[in-house]
Amino acid sequence: MLSMRGVGKSFLGVRVLSGVDLDVTAGEVHAVVGENGAGKSTLMKIICGVHAPDEGTIEMDGRPVSFGHPLEAQRSGIAIIHQEFNLLPERTVAENVFLGREPVRRDPVGRMVAWLAGGMVDRAAMEQATARLLDELGEDPFAPRDAVKRLSVAQQQIVEIVKALSVNARLVVMDEPSAALAEHEVELLYRLIGRLRERGVAVVYISHRLREVFDLADRVTVLKDGSRVTTLPIGEVTPDELIRLMVGRDLGTYFPPRSAGAGEVRLGLRGAGNHKLRDIDLELRAGEIVGIAGLQGSGRSELAKAIFGAEPFTTGEMTPSRPRSVREGVAMGIGLVTEDRKVEGLVLRQSVRDNALLVARAVGAKGRNGVRDLLERVRLTPPRQEQQVRYLSGGNQQKVVLAKWMTMAPRVLLFDEPTRGVDVGAKAAIHDLMRELANDGMAIMMISSELPELIGMSDRVVVLRDGRVAGTLPAGSSEEAILHLAAGEVA
Ligand SMILES: Nc1ncnc2c1ncn2[C@@H]1O[C@H](COP(=O)(O)OP(=O)(O)OP(=O)(O)O)[C@@H](O)[C@H]1O
Ligand SMILES: [Mg+2]
Numbered sequence: 399m400l401s402m403r404g405v406g407k408s409f410l411g412v413r414v415l416s417g418v419d420l421d422v423t424a425g426e427v428h429a430v431v432g433e434n435g436a437g438k439s440t441l442m443k444i445i446c447g448v449h450a451p452d453e454g455t456i457e458m459d460g461r462p463v464s465f466g467h468p469l470e471a472q473r474s475g476i477a478i479i480h481q482e483f484n485l486l487p488e489r490t491v492a493e494n495v496f497l498g499r500e501p502v503r504r505d506p507v508g509r510m511v512a513w514l515a516g517g518m519v520d521r522a523a524m525e526q527a528t529a530r531l532l533d534e535l536g537e538d539p540f541a542p543r544d545a546v547k548r549l550s551v552a553q554q555q556i557v558e559i560v561k562a563l564s565v566n567a568r569l570v571v572m573d574e575p576s577a578a579l580a581e582h583e584v585e586l587l588y589r590l591i592g593r594l595r596e597r598g599v600a601v602v603y604i605s606h607r608l609r610e611v612f613d614l615a616d617r618v619t620v621l622k623d624g625s626r627v628t629t630l631p632i633g634e635v636t637p638d639e640l641i642r643l644m645v646g647r648d649l650g651t652y653f654p655p656r657s658a659g660a661g662e663v664r665l666g667l668r669g670a671g672n673h674k675l676r677d678i679d680l681e682l683r684a685g686e687i688v689g690i691a692g693l694q695g696s697g698r699s700e701l702a703k704a705i706f707g708a709e710p711f712t713t714g715e716m717t718p719s720r721p722r723s724v725r726e727g728v729a730m731g732i733g734l735v736t737e738d739r740k741v742e743g744l745v746l747r748q749s750v751r752d753n754a755l756l757v758a759r760a761v762g763a764k765g766r767n768g769v770r771d772l773l774e775r776v777r778l779t780p781p782r783q784e785q786q787v788r789y790l791s792g793g794n795q796q797k798v799v800l801a802k803w804m805t806m807a808p809r810v811l812l813f814d815e816p817t818r819g820v821d822v823g824a825k826a827a828i829h830d831l832m833r834e835l836a837n838d839g840m841a842i843m844m845i846s847s848e849l850p851e852l853i854g855m856s857d858r859v860v861v862l863r864d865g866r867v868a869g870t871l872p873a874g875s876s877e878e879a880i881l882h883l884a885a886g887e888v889a
């Protein structure tokens with residue numbers, strides 16, 4: 399269906415892709431994997447007409463195509479679900495699905511009535527068509543008239559997929575679609591992809607989670623430093639081999655060794671609560687990493703935000719004191735690496751350097767640790783300080799968020815999904831760094847939906863359920879033990 403030959407692309411004289419070949423056949427799920435900055439998203443943007451390639455050819459059904467604009471690619475049956483969503487939160491589901499190509503009323507009387515009512519858009523037609531598509535997917539967890547901002551991330555993703563179906567897409571590109579999903583929502587995504595495949599739609603799937611690549615893909619293409627390393631049927635490669643192809647070296651699934659022991663209590667909670675949390679008892683000690691587990695909605699992120707002062711506790715005790723605002727939290731030496739870096743973490747139009755200095759400047763410190771050193775410590779690649787953050791790959795943005803908090807040398811650092819969207823190599827680097835920080839005496843709390851990561855990194859795991867502590871498990875507990883506690887079943 400799609401065939402790319404020798405595709406190359408540079409930005410401002412820096413080569414990002416060179417000589418890339420990619421073939422996608424109807425009804426296949428084709429995974430594209432590689433490290434942060436390997437060029438995956440850029441290649442997808444070329445397929446979808448967002449960027450024009452500097453060299454190379456693209457054919458669809460054997461005919462050469464060149465897309466000057468995303469709408470042209472759309473007309474050829476290509477849809478993309480971007481790494482960061484592009485929905486308008488204030489509008490309804492149906493309006494988002496038909497954005498930019500709203501049906502207008504055709505009959506003269508209807509047109510007149512619609513025009514008098516403030517627009518020619520045929521809302522009824524739009525909503526009916528959307529309802530039909532939701533029906534076809536067999537998922538109707540929301541209505542065409544619901545505002546997008548009221549939907550969960552997983553539901554927003556369904557909207558994106560419905561949008562792709564509504565243009566009769568024959569090729570759907572998904573750029574890290576699972577990055578923002580909880581475990582049970584990923585199953586829904588799997589089901590939707592299954593349905594697309596049944597309809598003969600081709601799916602190009604980008605993910606840093608190898609489990610998904612092996613679950614979903616028929617074939618996998620590995621990109622490294624802007625070039626294609628290989629394309630293989632998924633049955634012909636093992637996870638370890640795939641990692642070696644991506645990273646160029648062996649990388650065990652090891653986590654850094656745990657620390658010898660915990661020091662003084664940096665932060666204590668007794669019976670703490672707010673509108674989402676109740677009766678939380680918790681201690682974070684210098685030198686330890688405390689993992690927080692729980693299902694979506696169990697209050698994990700709320701716990702981090704409450705400790706940080708963003709959504710403060712209203713009852714109970716917090717020692718040494720209870721921050722009533724982020725300003726107070728930061729003044730106490732508490733940092734929070736949030737899960738949603740686009741909204742909460744970074745100013746996209748500013749440089750890497752300015753972003754790294756955001757926190758230091760806010761607390762009036764001059765960046766106690768040198769920015770250059772910090773960017774090296776988080777392994778930003780390449781460590782270009784002047785580049786605007788919006789041009790960084792997803793994983794590299796996460797590293798800038800980390801550097802940002804390290805400038806203030808926090809006493810307590812809270813991580814909410816620290817390695818979401820981060821490649822396998824950088825993930826290991828961030829894990830090493832977290833352990834290093836703990837060994838230097840920081841108290842660390844880490845929320846993660848990836849249980850192997852949580853188990854591998856934590857000195858103990860606190861499991862939340864419905865806003866309360868369901869139990870605490872020692873280092874090295876099993877995934878089953880955590881899941882049982884999280885779901886409230888008797889083990
Ligand atoms: N518009 C742009 N201007 C300048 N540089 C860019 C632009 N878009 C991407 N780049 C650079 O191109 C390289 C490849 O980025 P890309 O986003 O394609 O990586 P990726 O493989 O998708 O990484 P990730 O896994 O982190 O999402 C990076 O070095 C990035 O900084
Ligand atoms: Mg990307």
